[in-house]
Amino acid sequence: MRDAVNALAEALNTEDPLKLWSFLVSCLGDVSQDGAVEVSGITLSALVERVGLQPQAMRVALHRLKRDGWVESRRVGRVGYHRLSDNALRRTRAVAARIYGPAAAETEWHLVGLPPDAPDGLALLPDRVSAIAISRSFALVSGPVDDVPEDWLVTAPGARDLPAWVQDIVAKAACESGFAGLEAAVAAIDALPEALPDEQLDRFALRVLVLHGWRRLVLRSNPAAETAIGVGRAEMTCRARVHGLLERLGPVTPEWFQVAS
Amino acid sequence: MRDAVNALAEALNTEDPLKLWSFLVSCLGDVSQDGAVEVSGITLSALVERVGLQPQAMRVALHRLKRDGWVESRRVGRVGYHRLSDNALRRTRAVAARIYGPAAAETEWHLVGLPPDAPDGLALLPDRVSAIAISRSFALVSGPVDDVPEDWLVTAPGARDLPAWVQDIVAKAACESGFAGLEAAVAAIDALPEALPDEQLDRFALRVLVLHGWRRLVLRSNPAAETAIGVGRAEMTCRARVHGLLERLGPVTPEWFQVAS
Numbered sequence: 001m002r003d004a005v006n007a008l009a010e011a012l013n014t015e016d017p018l019k020l021w022s023f024l025v026s027c028l029g030d031v032s033q034d035g036a037v038e039v040s041g042i043t044l045s046a047l048v049e050r051v052g053l054q055p056q057a058m059r060v061a062l063h064r065l066k067r068d069g070w071v072e073s074r075r076v077g078r079v080g081y082h083r084l085s086d087n088a089l090r091r092t093r094a095v096a097a098r099i100y101g102p103a104a105a106e107t108e109w110h111l112v113g114l115p116p117d118a119p120d121g122l123a124l125l126p127d128r129v130s131a132i133a134i135s136r137s138f139a140l141v142s143g144p145v146d147d148v149p150e151d152w153l154v155t156a157p158g159a160r161d162l163p164a165w166v167q168d169i170v171a172k173a174a175c176e177s178g179f180a181g182l183e184a185a186v187a188a189i190d191a192l193p194e195a196l197p198d199e200q201l202d203r204f205a206l207r208v209l210v211l212h213g214w215r216r217l218v219l220r221s222n223p224a225a226e227t228a229i230g231v232g233r234a235e236m237t238c239r240a241r242v243h244g245l246l247e248r249l250g251p252v253t254p255e256w257f258q259v260a261s
Numbered sequence: 262m263r264d265a266v267n268a269l270a271e272a273l274n275t276e277d278p279l280k281l282w283s284f285l286v287s288c289l290g291d292v293s294q295d296g297a298v299e300v301s302g303i304t305l306s307a308l309v310e311r312v313g314l315q316p317q318a319m320r321v322a323l324h325r326l327k328r329d330g331w332v333e334s335r336r337v338g339r340v341g342y343h344r345l346s347d348n349a350l351r352r353t354r355a356v357a358a359r360i361y362g363p364a365a366a367e368t369e370w371h372l373v374g375l376p377p378d379a380p381d382g383l384a385l386l387p388d389r390v391s392a393i394a395i396s397r398s399f400a401l402v403s404g405p406v407d408d409v410p411e412d413w414l415v416t417a418p419g420a421r422d423l424p425a426w427v428q429d430i431v432a433k434a435a436c437e438s439g440f441a442g443l444e445a446a447v448a449a450i451d452a453l454p455e456a457l458p459d460e461q462l463d464r465f466a467l468r469v470l471v472l473h474g475w476r477r478l479v480l481r482s483n484p485a486a487e488t489a490i491g492v493g494r495a496e497m498t499c500r501a502r503v504h505g506l507l508e509r510l511g512p513v514t515p516e517w518f519q520v521a522s
Binding site: 110111113116134135137138145151152153154156159163164165166 | 406
């Protein structure tokens, strides 16, 4: 019989196969919201196995994460303990509001036109400005428009709705179908009788799974594209559904990730 | 000593050499504002000679204008009479407001983005909508925005001024330097003591000259580009100066163009 953890893992795998290294980053990032927290290899193994990934692949995944500066490990006797590096924590915190916070306040998008001699010009924008190209030299942007370079053309939304070809571009960049899929998957979980498992490992697995599915979508989705779609965008309802499940599961407690050690 | 006619002809020639066929169209169009009026070859010769063009070239120019359907001629004895064809009159009337009327009322420009599969799409716009391309698939437009095809992106001016590279494009398309040059030339004529010659042929020549210089600029200048520049554009002050001189010279009377017959 399918339980909530299996059902969600299956749904996420259908959308986009779960990657072990990325799942581990989601897990270590989630437990470290208030400061670096280490998790034992035993707990990570149990968690990984519970969501249907291969614990045998963990040694390689952790080795790569350490090599790339994402994870730091220490060993106490026969048990390894793993945490995000300071650099990874900084990068994780930079996007925490987007993952754990409310949906971005509604702002207006602008259309910007790059000067003819500015190829790859979108890379010139500061981080606070998001952009989605809709032609070779025009893009929709959101964020502080004053940060757009002075020699760019800036126009505002007209009275007319975005035409279909722009809607297609922004819907894709805003991961509309991804968010809709995740929302449906979480809604299906919510409807299961055992949506809130009693087992601590199951709760932990469910929390990290839904957070991982959400995180990978949110970090891929383009905020300018979301702004252009506006209040009806799939990210908003999906965020409410994901945050709702996280709330029902309750906050991460040390017992959760010490369960198997 | 330079007189007003010579001075203006010289100024126009500096900007862009006078073309005989085009000068004849300006003349025949001007006298035909209220309906087709024919002008004798003798008058046209005198006029052409007065502005420094070659009357010997008239036979060829008239022949070509007839061949292209612009001019119709009849012969009475040894004198030829020439007038615009009905088709040419229609085309002349279609632009009469832009030539003889006040400057266009201020409207807002819009930026439009063509769908990726619409190359040469600006040709799809109805005549009432003017457009000036600023990239491969984006253009500034003026005129009734509802006439822009439904699948085009339409945005409105933002809070920021147009950047220099767009200003350069619109200044060129709006013939800013041409209008400024004509205005200066007419201002110089206005300052001459003999700005209003007594001779009817001189008055006629001056009128057709300034009208010709104005007409060739106005028909080349892009209304969307003018709208994007706004109230400070050179076309507005030039129009006031040209219309002022036309008014001082007084309306065309039959005596003017029968003077030499």
